[in-house]
């Protein structure tokens with residue numbers, strides 16, 4: 062409604078402008094004809110004339126009316142060079158910003174909604190380089206002033222930045238025009254103001270920022286490569302170090318586009334995910350879940366029973382699952398795909414040469430035009446006094462260490478309440494371990510919202526785990542009485558006895574031992590890359606856990622696409638890695654899945670949002686399955702159905718989230734989800750109901766009141782009661 066009113070007001074002003082002949086006043090001829098009158102007016106009341114001129118200029122610019130160029134000349138003619146320059150510079154920037162705001166208010170949402178996914182790249186480009194582009198466009202006065210204002214209004218470019226970049230960028234052009242205005246009598250036409258030489262200077266000025274950026278990049282490159290001797294010829298197009306998710310996908314893509322690629326793996330093909338991460342942990346979780354269901358079979362009308370099992374057999378199954386998945390990542394498969402696979406330790410000798418110490422003896426030296434580092438991460442082990450004296454486990458060693466045991470650890474202490482710690486703590490507790498989980502942070506999985514942490518804590522506690530949040534580990538002790546972790550809680554030291562300790566404090570990128578230090582690459586925290594996944598050396602790329610802030614298999618694969626495509630085709634076109642819609646799931650019971658913003662993140666970043674919730678206890682299928690707990694929480698742009706983030710806690714949350722990931726990736730709002738048929742009775746119906754909750758909260762109350770009246774009226778007039 063507000064938009065309609067504004068549109069009407071603006072249209073009226075524009076129509077009035079033309080109807081009253083405003084456009085005839087803003088021409089070079091009219092200016093010349095009336096110059097003497099204007100000059101007299103200015104002599105009589107200089108401040109009033111200046112203020113009136115300023116306001117008129119702002120209005121012309123804000124309404125995108127024709128005549129801004131003539132008014133700039135008029136400023137020179139009336140006020141002289143410097144005063145004219147100041148007046149026009151501020152008035153044009155202010156008017157342009159108002160035009161931007163009007164276009165934004167009236168049109169941006171519709172345009173973004175309509176072309177949402179297609180505009181993603183444009184939006185990202187504008188966010189990143191918008192100031193550069195705008196500056197260039199402003200410097201070269203060939204680009205219509207009003208068009209730039211309106212088009213920028215449709216993008217997310219911040220208005221304040223738009224103002225100052227415009228003011229700065231338009232200054233040279235304004236100077237030329239105002240100066241020309243001081244010579245108004247000698248001027249034949251607007252076209253005569255800019256000579257070809259001046260046009261060229263503006264054009265050069267305009268491309269200067271882009272040129273400068275390119276030059277800076279070139280100089281940085283030269284500096285980095287200084288002192289290294291680049292081979293004239295290469296054996297390979299691409300060498301990939303590490304055959305985990307990132308390395309495998311990189312090599313796969315390179316082979317698919319017929320590049321000569323060598324994949325080097327020092328350990329087991331498939332890396333962390335297949336051998337010590339996702340696959341074994343999910344296999345263990347499955348067995349643990351079954352044991353849990355048997356124990357609580359009475360919830361489903363059956364006899365509850367203590368599951369009888371051999372832990373050794375459970376761990377054997379975990380290995381069988383790995384073996385079943387193994388062919389997907391095998392040397393045979395990749396060789397058949399056209400990848401040369403070398404099993405050995407790779408080390409960069411110089412930026413283009415990799416030496417491979419083969420596992421079965423021998424050494425090879427290879428050169429490649431591009432290299433992808435996909436060396437992954439390893440468990441983070443803290444510097445905790447006494448830790449070296451106890452035989453602690455990590456997610457890397459756990460699988461082999463426990464494989465030989467007939468029963469699970471009797472008293473297991475898990476250090477770390479992140480995803481890995483929580484998943485393994487719950488699985489082993491359900492398989493019979495007495496588990497204590499120690500977390501320094503006041504809550505579990507602190508990246509998620511507080512209510513998620515609370516729900517998770519309750520679930521783990523129900524599984525019999527002693528969850529000790531806010532406990533600071535101090536040291537480990539071992540004597541005849543056994544092993545203990547000493548923790549501090551509320552200024553008090555507490556000893557926690559255990560038989561086995563699992564250190565699950567996160568994973569640290571693998572950065573040393575393969576030549577990065579010698580190349581001068583920073584090996585402090587993680588392999589630093591730019592948006593194209595280039596490291597310090599633009600032809601050496603990084604993908605996966607070694608570089609990523611998001612340590613997940615699907616993100617490693619996602620990054621691998623960018624790294625390999627940029628490595629092989631970057632000379633034609635480079636792609637910036639897109640982290641805009643990143644989903645993940647922690648496979649505890651109930652599962653915790655998220656994409657986009659959490660409520661806490663939105664709050665911390667000052668992003669306005671509406672929160673819609675749907676409780677899974679209301680969902681028919683969840684009730685039939687005895688899974689009627691948890692929730693879906695959707696964050697949307699205030700007043701709109703555009704999704705900013707979703708958190709799901711519940712059974713199969715990871716699967717349920719996929720619909721929201723698709724929606725966010727392709728700019729589909731909750732209305733679209735609501736208009737999609739979901740099968741009854743499925744868990745996925747919960748997504749539709751969440752969208753329904755949003756819709757209910759946005760029902761047009763006034764219209765509904767009118768509809769109620771309408772329907773009452775349709776019932777017909779009440780007949781007066783006649784005599785019986």
Ligand SMILES: Cc1cc2nc3c(=O)[nH]c(=O)nc-3n(C[C@H](O)[C@H](O)[C@H](O)COP(=O)(O)OP(=O)(O)OC[C@H]3O[C@@H](n4cnc5c(N)ncnc54)[C@H](O)[C@@H]3O)c2cc1C
Nearest residue numbers: 303305306307327332333334338407437605606612613614
């Ligand atoms: C217990 C656990 C559970 C997990 N569960 C999930 C999950 O459910 N979902 C999910 O998405 N993620 C999960 N992850 C994370 C996931 O495993 C990783 O994000 C993923 O494996 C990263 O892949 P990558 O290719 O970057 O590294 P990696 O898989 O670690 O591969 C790197 C490879 O490089 C090799 N390498 C290193 N240096 C050299 C060298 N110099 N020469 C030759 N080879 C070298 C290593 O041997 C390794 O095989 C889990 C992790 C753990 C620990």
